[in-house]
Amino acid sequence: MTSTIDHLVSIVTTDLVSITRGRPLPSQSIEKSAATGVGWVPANLSLTPFGGIVSENPWGSSGDLRLLPDTSARYTTDLTGSPTPFDVVMGDLVELDGRPWSGCTRSLLKSAAEDLKRETGLSVIATFEQEFRLFDCGLPEAHPFSLSALRAADPFPARLFAALEQAGVSPEMVLAEYGENQFEITNGPTDAISAADRAVVIREVTREMARNLGWRASFSPKSAPDAVGNGVHIHFSFVDSAGKAVTYDATRPGGLSADAGAFCAGVLKHLPAITVLTASSVPSFYRLKPHNWSSSYTWLAQQDREASLRICPIVSIGGRDPSRQFNIEYRVADATSNPYLALTSIVRAGLEGLKERISDPPLFSGDPETLAEAEREKLGLRRLPLTLEDAVEALKADRTVTSWFDPALIESFVGVKSAEVERARSMTPEDVCSLYGKLY
Ligand code: GLU
Ligand code: MG
Numbered sequence: 001m002t003s004t005i006d007h008l009v010s011i012v013t014t015d016l017v018s019i020t021r022g023r024p025l026p027s028q029s030i031e032k033s034a035a036t037g038v039g040w041v042p043a044n045l046s047l048t049p050f051g052g053i054v055s056e057n058p059w060g061s062s063g064d065l066r067l068l069p070d071t072s073a074r075y076t077t078d079l080t081g082s083p084t085p086f087d088v089v090m091g092d093l094v095e096l097d098g099r100p101w102s103g104c105t106r107s108l109l110k111s112a113a114e115d116l117k118r119e120t121g122l123s124v125i126a127t128f129e130q131e132f133r134l135f136d137c138g139l140p141e142a143h144p145f146s147l148s149a150l151r152a153a154d155p156f157p158a159r160l161f162a163a164l165e166q167a168g169v170s171p172e173m174v175l176a177e178y179g180e181n182q183f184e185i186t187n188g189p190t191d192a193i194s195a196a197d198r199a200v201v202i203r204e205v206t207r208e209m210a211r212n213l214g215w216r217a218s219f220s221p222k223s224a225p226d227a228v229g230n231g232v233h234i235h236f237s238f239v240d241s242a243g244k245a246v247t248y249d250a251t252r253p254g255g256l257s258a259d260a261g262a263f264c265a266g267v268l269k270h271l272p273a274i275t276v277l278t279a280s281s282v283p284s285f286y287r288l289k290p291h292n293w294s295s296s297y298t299w300l301a302q303q304d305r306e307a308s309l310r311i312c313p314i315v316s317i318g319g320r321d322p323s324r325q326f327n328i329e330y331r332v333a334d335a336t337s338n339p340y341l342a343l344t345s346i347v348r349a350g351l352e353g354l355k356e357r358i359s360d361p362p363l364f365s366g367d368p369e370t371l372a373e374a375e376r377e378k379l380g381l382r383r384l385p386l387t388l389e390d391a392v393e394a395l396k397a398d399r400t401v402t403s404w405f406d407p408a409l410i411e412s413f414v415g416v417k418s419a420e421v422e423r424a425r426s427m428t429p430e431d432v433c434s435l436y437g438k439l440y
Contacts, residue, residue, distance in 0.1 A: 004026075004028065005026045005027075005028070006026070006027050006028070007026075007027050007084040007085050007087060008024035008025065008026060008027065008084070008087070009024065009025055009026075009027045009030050009074070009076075009087040009088065009089060010022040010023065010024045010025075010087070010088050010089070011023055011024075011025065011030075011033075011037065011038055011067050011068075011069045011088075011089050011090075011091040012088050012089070012090060012091055012200070013040070013067055013090075013091050013092075013093055013104070013105075013106065014105065014106075014200050014338055014339065014340065015044065015045055015047060015105075015338065016045055016046075016105070016280075016338060016341070016409075016412060016413050016416055017047065017048060017049040017280070017281075017336070017338075017416055017420075018049075018280070018335060018336055018337055018338045018339070018440070019047070019049060020200050020203075020204060021044065021047075022067070022088070022091065023038045023039075023040075023067065025038065027087060030069060030071065030074075030089060031071065033069060034068070034069050034071050036066060036068075037066040037067050037068035037069060037091065037094070038066065038067050039064060039065070039066065039067070040064070040065040040066065040067040040093055041059075041063070041064065041065065042059035042063040042064075042065055042101075042103065043057055043059040043060065043061065043063075045057075045059065045103045045409075045412050046058075046059060046412045046415055046416055047416070048416050048419045048420060048423075049281075049336075049420070049436075049439045049440070050419075050423065050439070054415045054416055054418075054419045056411075056415045056418075057411070057412055057415050058407075058408040058411045058412055058415075059103075059408070059412065064096060065093050065094065065095065065096070065101050066093070066094050066095075066096060066098075067091040067092070067093055068091055068092050068093075068094050068098075069089040069090070069091050070089065070090050070091065070092060071089060073089060073090035073193070073194070073197050074087070074088070074089045074090075075087075075088050075089075075090075075167040075168055075169065075197070075201045076088075076166075076167060076168075077163045077164075077166040077167040077205065078166075079159060079162050079163035079166055080163050080205055080208045080209045080212060081159070081208075081209055081212030081213070082208060082212055086163075086167070086204070086205060086208055088201065088204070090106065090197050090200075091106075092104055092106050092107050092110075093106075093107070094107075102405075102406035102408065102409055103406070103408065103409050103412065105338050105340035105341045105344065106193065106196070106197075106340050108340065108341065108344045108405070109192055109193055109196055109340040109341075109343055109344045109347070110192075110193055112192075112343075112344045112347040112348050112351070112404075113191070113192040113193070113347060115348075115351060116347050116350070116351050116354075117241075119351065119354070119355065120259065120351070120354050121240055121241050122238040122239070122240065122246065122259060122354075123191065123238065123239050123240075123241075124191075124192050124236055124237075124238060124343075124347055125189045125190065125191065125192075125195075125236065125237045125238065125239060125327075126189060126190070126191075126192050126195035126196075126234060126235060126236045126237075126343060127186070127187055127188060127189040127190065127195050127198075127234075127235045128187075128195060128196070128198065128199035128202075128232055128233070128234055128235075128333075128339060129184065129185070129186045129187075129231075129232070129233040129234075129235065129329075130184065130185050130199065130202055130203065130219060130230075130232050130335065131177055131179075131182060131183070131184045131219070131229075131230040131231050131232070132182070132183060132184075132185075132203075132206060132217050132218060132219045132230055132335075133179060133180070133181050133182045133183075133217070133218050133220075133223050133227075133230060133437075134153070134156075134181040134182075134183065134210060134215050134216070134217055134218075135181070135215065135216040135217075135218060135223075135437070136214065136215050136216050137153070137181060137210075137213070137215040137216075139152050139153055139181055140152055141180070142176070144176075144177070144178040144179070145175070145176055145177065145178065146176060149176035150175070150176040153176070153183070156209065156210070156213065156215075157174040157175075157176075157183070158174075159209065160174050160185070160205070160206060160209055161174045163205050163209060164185070164187070164201075164202060164205055167201055167205060169187050169198040169201050169202055169205075170187050170188035170190070170198070171185060171186070171187050171202075172186040172187055172188055173185070173186045177228070178228050179223075179227060179228030179229075179230075180227070180228070182228055182230070185202050185206065187202065189235065189237070189327070192343055192347065193340075195339075195343065196339040196340045196342075196343050199232070199339040200339060203219055203335060206219075216438075218230070218437045218438070218440055219232075219334075219335035219440050220281075220283060220334075220335065220336065220433070220436040220437045220439070220440040221279065221281070221283050221284050221286070221287040221334035221335070221336060221436075222283045222286045222287050222433050222436075223433055223434075223437050224430060224433050224434075225286050225429040225430060225433060227433070229286075229287035229292055229293075229294050229334070230287075230334060230335065231287070231293075231294055231331060231333065231334055232333040232334050232335050232337070232339075232342075233329050233330070233331050233333070234278075234329070234330040234333050234342060234343060234346065235312065235327045235328070235329050235330075236327060236328055236329075236330065236346065237260075237326060237327040237328065238257075238259065238260065238263075245323040245324045245326070246259060246260075246323075247259075247260045247323070247326045247327060247328070248260075248314075248322055248323040248326035250322070252360070253360060253363055254300070254302050254311045254360075254363050255311065255314070255322070255326060256311065256328075256360060258360075259354060260328065261359070261360030261361075262350075262353045262354045262356075262357055262358055262359075262360070263350035263351075263353050263354055264300055264309050264328060264350070264353070264360070264361055265353040265358035265359065265360060265361050266349045266350045266351065266352040266353020266354065266356070266358060267309060267330070267346055267349045267350050267353065268298045268299075268300060268308070268309065268361050268380065269298075269349070269352070269353065269358060270345075270349040270352065270398060270400065270401050271298045271308060271332065271349070271382075271384065272298065272382060272384060272385060272391075272394040272398070273394045273395045273397065273398030273400075273401040274345040274346070274349055274395070274401060275288070275332055275384050275385055275391050275394065276385070276388065276391035276392055276394065276395045276417065277337060277338075277341050277342060277344075277345040277395065277413075278330070278332050278333040278334075278337045278341075278342040278345060278346070279332055279333055279334050279336070279337055279391075280334075280336045280337040280338070280388075280417065281334075281336035281388060281420060281436055281440075282387075282388045282420055282421065282424040282432050282436070283336070283429075283432055283433050283436045284334050284336055284337075284388065285385070285386060285387050285388055285391070286429060286432075286433070287334060288332065288384055290306065290367075290368070290369045291306070291369070292306075293305045293306060294306075294331060294332075295307060295308040295331040295332050295384070296308075296368075296383060296384055297368045297376070297381045297382060297383055297384065298361075298380060298381060298382045298384070299364055299368065299380075299381055300361040300362070300363055300364070301363060301364055301365055302363060302365065304365060305331070306367075307331065307364075308330065308331055308332050308384070309328055309329070309330060309331075309361075310328065310329040310331060311326075311328055311329075311363075312325075312326070312327050312328065312329055314326055330346055332384065335440055336436065336440055344404070345401070345404075348401075348404045349401070352400060361380055362379055362380060364379050364381060368381045387421075388417060388420065388421050388424075389421045392414055392417050392418065392421070395410075395413075395414075396410075396414065
């Protein structure tokens with residue numbers, strides 16, 4: 001008997017340690033399963049990146065959920081070099097009666113974006129710019145950003161671009177970056193949920209394509225303690241209910257509209273607490289150091305790559321409209337954080353700023369490291385947490401931030417992160433980097 005199965009499509013969810021997991025169905029049955037989804041287990045949220053479920057978790061061994069496919073978010077390509085197509089549908093975790101589950105990070109982002117819109121009229125537009133490093137690729141040494149670095153990796157960059165385009169994530173560029181065998185993928189701005197979905201798809205397609213060449217693509221923030229970091233830069237801007245870009249105001253400092261300024265102020269106010277939700281692993285904190293072009297202070301700047309919020313440049317060539325390009329880049333993120341949770345944190349913190357109408361943060365240009373502590377304090381430049389352990393404590397200490405989430409989700413997150421802290425305690429930073437390099 002011949003099978004009618006063409007290939008498998010996976011319904012996926014991305015968890016607190018940013019591992020995308022899921023269940024496969026024959027491609028023919030995906031529409032049929034859209035109404036009720038497939039089974040899922042709450043305790044899966046307490047999986048560490050090393051594999052096991054932490055014993056201190058709020059979910060225990062009981063309970064059941066459904067993973068419902070969002071068939072409007074299906075990403076398919078047959079260009080990864082695998083024998084069958086890469087075919088994923090993003091899923092939402094719901095209770096058995098269909099109510100959203102409080103541990104579903106995709107649903108959390110949806111409700112954060114909805115709350116922002118309901119309370120302020122603003123919709124967030126976002127994109128994740130992601131850096132990664134290739135291992136076991138046998139590529140020759142090459143100059144940073146060089147043509148030869150790009151051509152030596154041929155056909156990888158071109159095929160990756162084609163696969164991402166076919167998958168529907170609107171790639172803009174696959175480029176050779178500064179670090180050894182380091183590349184970066186940018187893609188077009190879109191609504192919050194699609195932006196986070198695309199971040200997941202880009203990572204998975206890149207890893208799959210590298211795997212098919214016998215290579216390994218790693219998005220881990222540091223391949224070695226002193227290596228060039230892999231950042232995830234989250235760009236954001238706003239449109240109003242009529243779709244008009246409302247982030248830019250030429251008359252105000254930095255060109256930030258009053259709303260964008262209050263949003264940024266909220267993000268900076270809560271940044272020490274949300275750092276762990278956007279840069280979530282032990283090696284994340286080897287990256288978040290001064291003079292790394294990553295970010296290490298609560299700092300808004302115009303076009304400075306050391307700032308945590310960087311106001312991006314506007315191009316006026318050919319009389320282009322600045323308002324549609326104007327955006328802000330959040331640089332405290334990396335791929336060990338869940339993209340839905342990371343963007344949820346930014347949106348929620350920004351919304352706090354808008355509700356409180358906090359005044360614009362000061363724009364600072366210079367090196368915070370050269371200032372005395374009192375001067376930094378005057379400028380609102382607070383050092384971000386120095387370790388994962390400190391970052392977890394900063395999260396727990398900010399009642400506003402923890403109030404955005406179900407206490408069980410915080411408990412689960414803290415449980416997993418504490419397990420990571422413990423595992424790394426007896427390891428050298430080099431070993432930590434090599435472990436996370438393989439996991440991400
Ligand atoms: N690799 C840097 C990081 O860790 C970013 C460099 C850039 O601005 O592209 O975030
Ligand atoms: Mg870059």
